[in-house]
Amino acid sequence: MSAATNSQILGVDQLTMRFGGILAVQELSFAAERGKITALIGPNGAGKTTVFNCITGFYKPSGGSIRLTHENGGHFAIERLKDFRIAKQAKIARTFQNIRLFPGMTTLENLMVAQHNMLMRASGFTFLGLIGVPSYRSAEQDAIDLATHWLKRVGLLDRADDAAGNLAYGDQRRLEIARAMCTGPALLCLDEPAAGLNARESAALSELLLSIRAEGTSILLIEHDMSVVMEISDHIVVMDHGVKIAEGSPREVRDDPKVIAAYLGADEEEAMAVMESGS
Amino acid sequence: MTAISTETSHISRTSGIPFILKKAFLSACVALVLFSLMIGIRTEAGPDGQLTFWTRFGDLASIVGAVFGGSILIELLRQWIGPSGAEKLVPPAVQKGISLAGSFLGPALLVFTLLVPVIFYNQRYILDLAILVLTYVMLGWGLNVVVGLAGLLDLGYVAFYAVGAYSYALLATNFGWSFWVCLPLAGMLAACWGVMLGFPVLRLRGDYLAIVTLAFGEIIRLVIINWQDLTGGPNGVSGIPRPTLFGIPLDNSDDGLAAKLGIEYSPTHRIVFLFYLILALALLTNWVTIRLRRLPIGRAWEALREDEVACRALGINTTTTKLTAFATGAMFGGFAGAFFATRQGFISPESFTFQESALVLAIVVLGGMGSQLGVALAALTMIGGFELFRGLETYRMLVFGMAMVLIMIWRPRGIIGHRAPTVYLTKSQAISSDLVKEGHG
Structure with missing residues (x-):
C-alpha cells in the first residue's frame, strides 16, 4: 500500500484531518489505480468531501500522506504542494459539489480559462502576446480547438457563446467536467457529478465518464447516486465517520454487511438504494 | 419555491389603496422623525451667547405632507408602469435603436x-x-x-x-x-x-x-x-x-x-x-x-x-x-x-x-x-x-x-453594464449584467 507502484496513480496513506476537536478523517488509507474509476462513497457526513479537499489541496491534512504518480514516473507529495500547483503540476483537476463555473463568462471562455497555464507560456507571460506574435495566435487557436472538442463531447457546442450562468443545471454540471478536462488532468476528481440530474442525464454522464476513462484519465468519484457508482466504478472505497469501513469491487461492497449497516444506520432510503441497485 | 414567493409578494405589493396609504404613512413617519430636528427646531446663538431656539412646525408639516403625497404619487406611477419597472418604459424598437447607436x-x-x-x-x-x-x-x-x-x-x-x-x-x-x-x-x-x-x-x-x-x-x-x-x-x-x-x-x-x-x-x-x-x-x-x-x-x-x-x-x-x-x-x-x-x-x-x-x-x-x-x-x-x-x-x-x-x-450596474466576451466561436453575444459578478476582493 505505501510503496506506490506505477499502476497506482494515487496513494492515500494514514490521512488524518482534524478541525479543532472534530476528527473528520481518521487514518484513512486507500489507493486509486491508473486508468480506472475509483469511487468514494458513504453516508452524509462520512468525511468524503474532506478527503477530496485534502487531495485537491483545499485543505492541508493534519497527518498522513497523499502521493500522486504520473505515468512517466513523476512523483508528487500532494500534502506539501500549494493548492494551485496541485492542478498545475500534479495535474489533478476537480469539480465542485455546488457548481463553481464563471457564470459571467461564456461557455467557451470558461474552457479557455482552464487552459490558462499553457496559454500563459505561449503568450510569453503576456509580453509576447501583447504584441501579437504568431506563435501565440496558433496556441490560442489550439486552445479554442481543444475547447471545441470538449464542447462537442459534452453536447454544448451550440451554447459555446452563451453565458455559463444561463445554462441549465445539467449543462452546467457537464460544462464543469469539460472545464476540468481542458486542464489536461492525470486524475479527475468529481464531487457528486450526478447530483440533481435526471435518469437520462445520469446515464449520459456515466457514458461520458466511461469514455474519459477509456482515453486514459483516471477518475476519483464521490457520488450518492448508487446506480451511477455501481455501473461505472472499478473500485469502491466506503467511508463512515471518517474511517474506511469497506473496500473492493462494486459486487463485494454491495454485499458487505458493514456497508449495509452503515447506510441503514444513517439513512434508510440510501440503504434501500444500495440494495436495490444490487438486485 | 422562490418563484412562488416572489409571485405572492408581487400581488401584495400591487394590492389596492390600503397598501399605498400604509406605505405613504410609513414614509411620512420616517420623514417626521428625520425632519423634526432638522427643520422643526432651529437653534441659534443669541446676542449674549446663550442658545435661542424657535420652532417651525408649519414648515415641518408641509415637508411631511409633501413626503406623504409624493409617496402615494410614486406608488401609483409604479403600478401604472408595471412590475418590470423602468425597462418597460422604453419600447423595444427604441432600445434596439439605442444599442445600434451605441456601437x-x-x-x-x-x-x-x-x-x-x-x-x-x-x-x-x-x-x-x-x-x-x-x-x-x-x-x-x-x-x-x-x-x-x-x-x-x-x-x-x-x-x-x-x-x-x-x-x-x-x-x-x-x-x-x-x-x-x-x-x-x-x-x-x-x-x-x-x-x-x-x-x-x-x-x-x-x-x-x-x-x-x-x-x-x-x-x-x-x-x-x-x-x-x-x-x-x-x-x-x-x-x-x-x-x-x-x-x-x-x-x-x-x-x-x-x-x-x-x-x-x-x-x-x-x-x-x-x-x-x-x-x-x-x-x-x-x-x-x-x-x-x-x-x-x-x-x-x-x-x-x-x-x-x-x-x-x-x-x-x-x-x-x-x-x-x-x-x-x-x-x-x-x-x-x-x-x-x-x-x-x-x-x-x-x-x-x-x-x-x-x-x-x-x-x-x-x-x-x-x-x-x-x-x-x-x-x-x-x-x-x-x-x-x-x-x-x-x-x-x-x-x-x-x-x-x-x-x-x-442603471444599477453602470451606464454600460453588460460584458462583451473576449473570444467566440460563431457570434459575440453581450452577457447580461445580472450574471457578471462584481468580485469581492
Missing part, C-alpha cells in the same frame, strides 16, 4: 475628441476642461483593470497617481531628466508600489481589502507631507519642467516650436500639445487593456472576479494574477500622475486626497465595471457634468448628487 458611439466619440482642439481652438476653458476629463478617463481606465476586471475594490488609487506625479516631479527637477525618460520610470515606480500594496492585501477580500487600500492611499499622502527633505512637504514641488516635443520646447524662445515652424507663438500651442499627449496616453491605456482582456492574463483576472476558488482548482496562481492586476492599474495611474505633474508645473499633497480616489472609483462604478466605453462616458458625465452645473451655484452639488442617484436607479 457607433465609441468611434464617433473618438473622432470628436480628436477634433476638439480644432473646434474649440480659441476657447481655453473648454480645452482645459477637456484635458481634465481625459485625465480622469485615463485614471478610470487604469482603475478599471483592478476594480472592473479583477474585481478588487481599491479605494487608494490616488496613491499611484501621487507616486507617478512625484516621481516625474522629483526626477525632472533634481536630475533634469526629460519627460519622455521620466514617463516610463514614473509608470514603473507606481507599478512597484502597486505590487507592494498587493502583497499585504492578498488574503483580504471585500470590505477589508477596501479599508486597507484606503489606508494605503492615506499613508502615501502622509509620507509625502512629512518627508520634507525629499518632497518639500506641504509646500509641494514647484518649477516642474513642461513637456517638450521630443526635445523641442513649446515656448516663446528662439529654439521653440513656434520659431522653428516660423509661426507666431501662442500659449494655446502648449495646451493643444498637452491635450494630444493625454489623449495618446489614455488611448494607450485603452489599447493595452483591450489587448490584455483577450490574453490569458486578462481572462484570469475576470475569472478571479467570478470565482477565486474555481481559479485555484484550475491551476491559476491567484497571487501573481492579483499582483499583476494591481501593478497594471498602478502603472497607468503613474503615467497619469506624471502627466498631471507636467501639466500643472506644481504639485502638492493637497492634489492627492481621498476625494480623488473616490471620484475615480465613482467613475468606474458609474460607467459599468469592466466597460471601457462606459468609463469614458462616466468620466465625461462626472467631470464635464459637474462643470455644466456651475451656473446653479449653491445647488450644484445637490443637482449633481440627484443626477448620480437617478443614473444609478436607472
